[in-house]
Amino acid sequence: DIQMTQSPSSLSASVGDRVTITCQASQDISNYLNWYQQKPGKAPKLLIYDASNLETGVPSRFSGSGSGTDFTFTISSLQPEDIATYYCQQYDNLPGTFGPGTKVDIK
Amino acid sequence: QVQLVQSGAEVKKPGASVKVSCKASGYTFTGYYMHWVRQAPGQGLEWMGRINPNSGGTNYAQKFQGRVTMTRDTSISTAYMELSRLRSDDTAVYYCARDREYYDSSGIFDLWGRGTLVTVSS
Numbered sequence: 001d002i003q004m005t006q007s008p009s010s011l012s013a014s015v016g017d018r019v020t021i022t023c024q025a026s027q028d029i030s031n032y033l034n035w036y037q038q039k040p041g042k043a044p045k046l047l048i049y050d051a052s053n054l055e056t057g058v059p060s061r062f063s064g065s066g067s068g069t070d071f072t073f074t075i076s077s078l079q080p081e082d083i084a085t086y087y088c089q090q091y092d093n094l095p096g097t098f099g100p101g102t103k104v105d106i107k
Numbered sequence: 108q109v110q111l112v113q114s115g116a117e118v119k120k121p122g123a124s125v126k127v128s129c130k131a132s133g134y135t136f137t138g139y140y141m142h143w144v145r146q147a148p149g150q151g152l153e154w155m156g157r158i159n160p161n162s163g164g165t166n167y168a169q170k171f172q173g174r175v176t177m178t179r180d181t182s183i184s185t186a187y188m189e190l191s192r193l194r195s196d197d198t199a200v201y202y203c204a205r206d207r208e209y210y211d212s213s214g215i216f217d218l219w220g221r222g223t224l225v226t227v228s229s
Contacts, residue, residue, distance in 0.1 A: 001169075032214065034214075034215055036152075038152075043202055043204075043219035043221055043222055044144075044152065045219070046215065049207065049215045049217075050215075055217065087151065087152055089152070091215065094154075094166055094214075095169075096142075096154045096214045098152040098154070099151070101151050101152075
């Protein structure tokens with residue numbers, strides 16, 4: 001199975017800050033990488049697919065980049081409603097493994 | 108509206124089985140693969156498998172092979188996930204999630220159910 005790692009595991013930032021999360025795959029997954037947001041007690045929500053494509057209805061402050069094994073997720077200006085855990089997920093091959101998550105909160 | 112409605116919470120004893128349902132509405136049920144993902148308390152997300160509602164074909168994660176069965180009833184647009192020989196570490200929220208791709212499987216999950224908590228305890 002392809003292993004996914006994320007860093008940091010948690011972060012605290014101020015409203016308006018730029019937040020960056022990295023995700024690394026154990027082997028080349030091309031651009032088959034998604035990012036999900038999960039708020040406490042809720043189901044995950046798709047934010048970014050194919051590494052850099054913004055899902056319909058998702059605010060443009062969210063973005064993703066990368067290919068191969070190294071990926072980046074960015075919130076350009078952190079908002080209070082962005083408090084959540086963010087997961088990357090590869091789907092180059094089954095099983096579609098998730099990263100361990102990055103918990104984001106407000107400083 | 109487009110949604111997935113899951114069955115309610117379950118409490119099971121070790122060794123028992125549980126069957127979770129996921130009823131789709133607002134879209135063509137047979138057109139989109141359904142995946143099952145679970146999340147243990149305080150833990151991350153774990154893909155369990157997928158079913159093609161059109162053909163009934165399934166793929167399961169190696170970890171669950173022999174214990175999980177995914178089925179569907181197209182007449183009521185409902186997918187099911189049954190997990191047998193339950194252990195305490197199967198305690199988790201179980202989600203169904205629709206694949207984004209029409210009549211194919213992309214591995215992109217664009218619609219999720221609210222989750223079903225399964226508690227395994229003696």
